Amino acid sequence: MEAIRINLDDYVHSGEGANGESFFHRTDPTVMMKLYHPGKVQQPLDEMMMARKVFDLGIPSPEPGEYVTDGVRYGLRFHRIEGKVSYSRATADHPEKVAQYAAEFAGMCLDLHKIHVDTASFENVKDRYYRLLAENPFFTKGEKDAIGRFIADCPDTDTAIHGDLQFSNAIFVGDKRYFIDLGDFCYGYSLFDTGMVYLCCCISEPAFIEEVFHMPKQLSVKFWEEFAHAYFGADRSLKDIEEQIRPYAGLKTLIVERDTKRPMPEMRACLKGII
Secondary structure, eight states, rough: OOOOOOOGGGGGEEEEOOEEEEEEEOTTEEEEEEEOOOTTOOOHHHHHHHHHHHHTTTOOOOOOOEEEOOOSSSSEEOOOOOTEEEHHHHHHHHHGGHHHHHHHHHHHOOOOOOOOOOOSOOOOOOHHHHHHHHHHHSOOHHHHHHHHHHHHHHHOOBEOSSSOOOOOOOEEEEEEEOOOOTTEEEOOTTTHHHHHHIIIIIIIIIHHHHHHHHHOOHHHHHHHHHHHHHHTTTTSOOHHHHHHHHHHHHHHHHHHHHHHOOOOOHGGGGGGGTO
16 A cells, blocks of 8 residues: 655644654644654554454544655554543543543453454464564573463453553543554453553553653552452452463563563563463
């Protein structure tokens, strides 16, 4: 697909993330744009195609528009959700509402994880992790064999997985709620998804949490605790929930080590008992 050429002067910078920057249109309040970092050409196209399939499933998400380029970088345009705020930003700005925001986010996740998808149209999360495991240069063969057995023993389901389930990737305005950054959407066992929530809130370093989620780690841990009870049920102990979720958080090591190109011992600690 050929990208539509845009003039960056028509846009106002609105934020940035790990993959690129976001912009609002200067004169059209219904348009927002995400431009990936230089050199990323296929990734934004893949995200656009995935975002369209997810939107067509009826999953609440911004409607995707066109594949675009400014001549150097590539990206995509979306229908802008005016006045939106992410659950991480809302929690950072209003820590007294952490229980409310965590419960709302948990409700979104529970609804998402009940949606059955056409398995011919999306990737199986197990296949994704098998591929990441095979490509990882830092684990030993014995460790890879053990991780592979863990993945194989996980339940098989055909239900939706966001793929990057951070509390910054869910937004709301009024009583409307949406998921964003759905480029890693797939299907499978829901704990592959919720493991990311635990990783972001509890395993990540305090400096990372401050920089990315704009809050002290103490607050992100509180968000996780409230989320865990809302998602898994108040009758389960937090200790039991975390023992179950830690290996799934540890599997995210495969993604982070791919991106950083170095071992991540603090994340590997979650795989204790598997390797």
